[in-house]
Amino acid sequence: MNFASDNWAGAAPAVMSALARHSSGFAPGYGADPLTAGVSRSFNDIFEREVAVYFVATGTAANALALASFAKPGGAVFCHRDSHINIDECNCPEFMTSGNKLVGIPGADCKITPAALTEAMSRFPDGVVMHGQVASVSISQATESGTVYTVAEIEALAEAARSRSVPLHMDGARFTNALVSLGCTPAEMTWKAGVDALSFGATKNGCWCAEAVVFFDPERARDFEYFRKRGGHLFSKSRFVAAQFEGYFENESWLDTARHANAMALRLAEGIRSLGGRTAWAVEANELFPIVKRSQFETLTAAGAKIYEWPASDLSDNVAPADDEVCFRMVTSFATTDEDVKTFLETLTQAS
Template identity: 50%
Template sequence: MFFASDNGSGVAPAILAAMTRANDGYARGYGADDAMVRVRDEIRRLFEAPDAAVYLVATGTAANALAIATYCPPWGAVFCHTTAHIAEDECGAPEFFSGGAKLILVDGPHGKIDPEAMALALEKTGSGGVHGVQRGMLSITTVTETGTVYTPAEITALTTLARAQNLPCHLDGARFANALVVCGATPAEMTWKAGIDVVSFGGTKNGCMGVEAVIIFDPAKAWEFELRRKRAGHLFSKHRYLSAQMEGYLADGLWLQLARNANLMGARLATGLAQIDHVSLVHPVHANMLFPEWAIGTHARAEAAGAVYYPFPAPKGRERARLVASWSTTEADVDALLAVLRG
């Protein structure tokens, strides 16, 4: 009953096998390995973006912070949701790597930026001349931090506002595969066709050991990103192990298969929770992350039974939790937790 995070699951066997194969013999370092050529080609094919620059890093924070630094000047504002991972959970890395860009938090229901609030934030920013930060870029996340997924049309609505001001747009796709299989779009439709310039394409939370791709659709930005990655200490010398993970992840649609299982287990959990009287869901469940609210005493019962998850702040007299299913969550895991919650 491990539902604390999808990074609590292990490495998918096929990915581990790809790493073991990569362990044979020798390979050039620093991203010059043959597997990286194949990974780049495969990502370009999947995203229908033959000129895209593709780089690997080992953490989502590095992917986001370096992508943002490449696109936002130090005096720029990054518009993002109030709950965005870049705002709440990256210890100021985007601000640090960009040399001081300011995050401007824009609200909206269930983790998605509200276009009207975004238009207002754009209007209010940069109008004071030299004294204020200037409009810099947009950063959105899908799957969002509250477990919802933007449709390509919703992404386009936000990027259209940003692009009207000549602002580039970043997508934090730490759970890109989980979002993609929900909205039924192609990778291109969810990104550059919807106005996205740069993507953090997650692998770690969906069965890899630790690898994320940064996909930059304008190759003119590639060299700057390379320099920033090196300077940040994120150019791996034994890079072949990053490449091998990503190659194994993408082979034969494994990335989509793993995400489908995580989402399916999320849906099973949601269906079961809906049948328990004292439980309600704080946000709609689109993918593999759930935010239930339930009666006082449930945490103690679940903890005693061995369930692992994060409690969340709740209104008086209630308890809230975040539950995350992963590629390796089984029906038995879900059913065991539901049985405990039923009491």
């Protein structure tokens, strides 16, 4: 019953097969190999246009380096108050952007709204040296609450960003989980909706160590190679990251693993609700945040369930945990099994 994180899961068979397939022989280093070039071209097919793609090791690097490419002196980066870049990345975005300030914006369901974004940006008027400069906007897809921005919501935020002539970045650590949840194309969820740069996450969805920064206008990526090298994320054996992506995309494995993870999360949510529990936020990807009696939570952890207590902020009174309740996080993955779900729900039944 390991629901601690999709980071805890291993690598999907298709990814490991591709790594083994490319593990022997010699190839040029630092991304000059044919496999890296071929996989980079596959991103053009996925996004239905020519894009610039750069591999990095971690999601934090992808986010911080992407934002660094948009940085300004005295710059301000606007994001949700509880976003990963604002809470969980050890000030790396500020470091990589040479001190650009992250401006956290509150919002229900861990989403920012165009109105809230516009108001926050208004506190940094153009041409006023005392207040710094609006540099970029970043959204998480899926969010830290497991919710998903609709295409219309992304379009509205992109329009708000364009009103100040700044780019929109998407932290796509769980990009594919959000994509299959919406049932749209990668192009529709990104550049067609106004996204300028994407942190394309694959590690959480079945890769071993594969993240990419995607620019939808290659001209905007002219200096990115220098940011990546200076940030320590230029792989000498880049072909092994490319190999992971090759296996990831092969036979639409990346979509299948995300659909499976999402389905497991929905099954858990439905089971928990049927037993009298509830979820703090809508279950729209592969994360869920159940609220149950503390005694039930303790029974689950005693039985070996890997789950984390979670702060339930910004919840209405009729949803927020009571004094004898607890909110906790569960994350499903490609490796979550029907038996995992069944055992968890049976344990919760016995604790009810």
